[in-house]
Amino acid sequence: MSITAADILAALDVLFQAQEESDDMSFDLAIELRAASRELARQAKKTADMLEMEMLRQVEDGPKMVGTVNYFAVNDNKTTWDHDRIESDVVARAKEAALDRQTGEFVADEAARQAADMMRQIYVSPSTTAKMGALSDLGVDIPTVRQRERKGRKLHEVDTQAED
Numbered sequence: 815m816s817i818t819a820a821d822i823l824a825a826l827d828v829l830f831q832a833q834e835e836s837d838d839m840s841f842d843l844a845i846e847l848r849a850a851s852r853e854l855a856r857q858a859k860k861t862a863d864m865l866e867m868e869m870l871r872q873v874e875d876g877p878k879m880v881g882t883v884n885y886f887a888v889n890d891n892k893t894t895w896d897h898d899r900i901e902s903d904v905v906a907r908a909k910e911a912a913l914d915r916q917t918g919e920f921v922a923d924e925a926a927r928q929a930a931d932m933m934r935q936i937y938v939s940p941s942t943t944a945k946m947g948a949l950s951d952l953g954v955d956i957p958t959v960r961q962r963e964r965k966g967r968k969l970h971e972v973d974t975q976a977e978d
Contacts, residue, residue, distance in 0.1 A: 907932060
């Protein structure tokens with residue numbers, strides 16, 4: 815048996831048909847088709863990943879040119895950060911910024927504010943979710959620092975037969 819891209823793409827026709835008919839579909843059929851679509855997506859990703867692994871294996875011996883596309887292996891690097899060193903550098907800079915050059919007075923509150931501001935600039939954007947456990951450990955009243963904005967509605971499902 816020799817499978818082709820057209821064989822795999824045939825599933826798209828069925829998906830397009832399901833999209834077209836979704837407005838007039840019964841709830842029960844929608845549940846079944848959604849589950850089948852999710853399984854199809856899961857298997858499609860698994861298949862694509864396996865094919866990519868085989869392609870990588872083959873190009874390890876040398877690049878391959880298909881049409882105008884050149885395929886070759888490159889290093890997949892992982893980046894790690896020295897968070898302790900970053901913290902140490904931030905503390906040093908914050909202490910520096912909190913020292914009044916004229917009087918020689920060190921303002922601890924300013925050092926803390928500077929350090930917090932620098933860490934936020936380094937690690938957090940305003941849209942990032944705060945860590946609930948860390949907020950609780952600090953005794954922060956979470957409802958006073960969190961806003962909820964209604965984005966719309968979404969489907970929620972609860973399996974009443976699920977084990978605890």
